[in-house]
Amino acid sequence: MKYEFSARAHTLHSSPLLSIRTETRRGTLISLAEELPAEELFPLSLLAETASTVISADAGALQYGDPEGYGPLREWLTGDWLKAKGVAVAAGGVLLTTGSQQAIDLLSRVYIDPGDRVLVENPTSPGILQALRMQGAVIIPVRGDRDGLLPEHLRTQIRQHRPKMLFATPSFTNPSGILWSLARRKEVLELCTTHNVLIVEDDSYGDLHFQRYTEHPSVKYPSLYALENVSEGGHVLYIGSFSKTVAPALRTGWAAGSRELIGMMAAAKQMADWQSSSLNQRLLHHLLDVTAFDLREHIALLNREYNTRLKLMAELLKRPAWKSSSYCLPAGGMFLWVTLPEGLDAMALLKASLAKGVAFLPGPLCSVSGGSGHIRLNFSHPGRDELLLGMNLMSEAVTEFTARS
Secondary structure: OOOOOOHHHHOOOHHHHHHHHHHHHHHOOOOOOOOOOOHHHOOOOHHHHHHHHHHHHHHHHHOOOOOOOHHHHHHHHHHHHHHOOOOOOOOOOOOEHHHHHHHHHHHHHHHOOOOOEEEEEEOOOOOHHHHHOOOOOOOEEEOEEEOOHHHHHHHHHHHHHHEEEEOOOEEEOOOOEEEHHHHHHHHHHHHHHHHHOOOEEOOOOOOOOOOOOOOOOHHOOHHHHHHHOOOOOOOOOEEOOOOOOOHHHOOOEEEOOOOHHHHHHHHHHHHOOOOOOOOHHHHHHHHOOOOOOOOOHHHHHHHHHHHHHHHHHHHHHOOOHHOOEOOOOOOOOOOOEEEEEOOOHHHHHHHHHHHHHHEEHHHHHHHOOOOOOOOEEEOOOOOOHHHHHHHHHHHHHHHHHHHOO
């Protein structure tokens, strides 16, 4: 049979990232490509105890639940955790999702029509680009520097394209690792508010801030949602996830915003999957609210270890093979965004690196257009020995590629 897929379905064509994931799952690659936390730091014993307790205590844990998510977990989230970040959420203003990616997908479904203009940071998350392309959006890149999006370029793009939405990750942008300054956050928020542009703020990496945890990083770098401080009719939808701080397989993220936005996303969610896993949400709530697990202490542990791995990667990039490359060391997140030596193409280097057994994410997958002179390296998932071996193999590939050029 000849299948006649929709025109937009062709945006799902296989990409290098899909083949990388397949090979990694087979255990044949060292992957520096994915958005994965360190498995050895998962709270395994507490999760095992929690699973046993939750399942044996109430058969309702295995039943259908509310489309908006498990009520006690929503209360925990909107209580002390988000309030400590300066985020106040109105009743009915939060939706639990299957990771932050589903929050992006649901909003795109209910808010974007084919041909609508949407602004993004450039480079940006591959998942955001895929979701927008699937909805037929016209994606408009906005330039930035080390302080965040450039207000003048943002103003120009808004006036020229009249966009409906801006997707942004002010705290450790994927893939560049940029942490927007407070001044830049205020300028971007003011521009979007003035021109009635909805901001979708992804804070999935915001807790991975490599400073001592004497105070929460949001004290110095408040979210755009907190800066606007409007829960009804506001211009910011605030999304996040427990995937980067607890465990990805729990598949629990959230979206917080006005009840009108959240209500429409919840309606779309009922069509998509009715609800995210009620069992997973109960497990997570029990872990966070009942056991001895302290999420802030756990995040501090992650930050210490990830900072060590980032410094190791930076040291390995001082080797001769990388002498003409450049990067800015991020203060948090999961990625290092590297500008390759002149003449070195990211896709060609990926092919050479895969042959040696190591993978990374090529820049074009993170870019609206171009990006061939950049690569994204993940430092959070590989252990220190694996990181060392992977970077050694990449250095060999760079050296051989350069010698042939």
